[in-house]
Amino acid sequence: MLTVTNLGVSVRGRALVRGVSFGLAPGELLAVCGPNGAGKSTLLKLISGERRPTTGEIVLFDRALTAWRPRELAQRRAVVPQTSPCDFPFCAWEVVMLGRTPHPSSARDRDIALDALDAVGASHLAERLLPQLSGGERQRVALARAFAQLHGVQGPGLLLLDEPTAALDLQHQESVLSLLRRRCDERGDAVLIILHDLNLAGAWADRVLLMMEGQTLADAPPEEAFTPALIHRAYGVTVRTLRHPDTGRALARARPRGHPNPNSDTSRPTLTPPPKP
């Protein structure tokens, strides 16, 4: 449902993204990882149409991105930006209801908004004012807005998220990713998500797009993308990759509950820096 071919963009002769190609199928969760300045956010902005590419092509739902009418596309594709600075005193539920903008307005919009807030575990925030929310609370409201935007779409939707877990605590990181995972599995939505936490990506993603200096270093399942060699090339850090043990040992991250992937127990990699000599 998303095909990116030889995508590139340069600013004043400097290439921010170069020759990136990948596909995203319905029901797939793709994590984009890489060091700071690798071009992850730029890639997301290209796919969301916020920036125009200098080379390459983006095809969404079998139609070129440039051929879409903004409103039609917005009914099937939602974007969650990294930060959303907004100093106007909207209530949280009003922000979520703005997700209904591309759809004809209806009396059910408020229920849809409240359901979406409930889904991200933020119904207690419904009547709080946006400027008074913490960074993590805002991120959950932004996610709820995206869910409200995709409510009731025909066929699978596409979610593009830029580090939606950056300001979230451990519990909410897990719950946000399990929510996204469930949308992929149950509704066939496709999710492209930028993640800094490789363990989160390893635990939840079907595939990882590892980027460095605007280029693709790997496009593979987590266990193949997160090899010590590739991580070292991308981040310049030596790591050991461990398999997630069943027993939840100290250095392991929480095991994904209710994950349908039968391989999840054994094949999901967990990373930890090696002990100092």
Added chain:
Amino acid sequence: MIRLTALSPPGRAQLFGLVALCVVLTLAVSLGAVSISPGQLLFAPLSRLGLTELSALTPAQEAVLWAIRLPRALLAVGVGGALGLAGALMQGLTRNPLADPGLLGVSSGAALGGAAATVLGGAWSQIGLPVAAIFGGLIVWAVVMAAARRDGAAPISTLLLCGVAVSALASSGTGLLLFIASDEQLRSLTFWTLGSLSGASWSRACLVLGALAVGLGLTARAARSLNALLLGEAEAAQLGVPVEALKLGLTVLVAVLVGLSVAFSGFIGFIGLVVPPLARLFVGADQRRVLPMSVVLGAGLLTVADLVARTCVAPAELPVGVLTALLGGPFFLYRLRAASPEV
């Protein structure tokens, strides 16, 4: 399911605002050197049509009411409402609760246009005045928006500084025109620098009110998009809003509202700054409610200010722009401190 208690108070606030505006309007029409009682006001339209002899006005009252008070009060409502609406729209466009037609130079640009029409327009100056004021405001607003924006957002400090710079340019242009103006032109130009509603006439009041009604109608149709725009331009575009077209339309509308206001009443500052935050205080951030509320509050505020301006030192008259600046200046300083600790 959550109970939404936040829903009813805005409705009540809007109703209250409208009632207050009516009361203020009645006061503005009845108070002055020749006073007219509210009862007489009630029957004035009927007796004018010859339908009743009840509480007939004296000829003096009749003349004062229909030729002076009413057009002036309606112009105050129109200009106050237009400035309030323009302020709310500018704050939405820049996503900045400190934007104001006066502070960002739009009023100065309109004043420059108006002055140019007065001094250079010759026989066309009457018709040319509002048109030139609108274009003056439009040019300045476009320049400020283009100069202050980085990546779709306009940081408050850059925006204000651009406004200062462009205001200075426009003022120097107006000064140049004052220099070459004749004595008579000079007197009529002075009123721009101070702001006054004493030039009210039925045609002016109707023109401003008409523009205001059209503006409210257009923005009501685009209200969902305007709300999405408050989240950010990229966010609005991703919600399917045609951002560029919307911005262009808003820019023209702001220029028309401010241009007409300045053309007919001179430089009346701070209404557009003070009113929208007050409206948000009462009805929240939803533009569907903020815009009408800003109109009502702006209209009420300017009507009161004008009432005070023409009665407090009677028989002389204070320029109402002086009063609004007296009110708005401290408010601006307070908001500046509260909104941006880094400024």
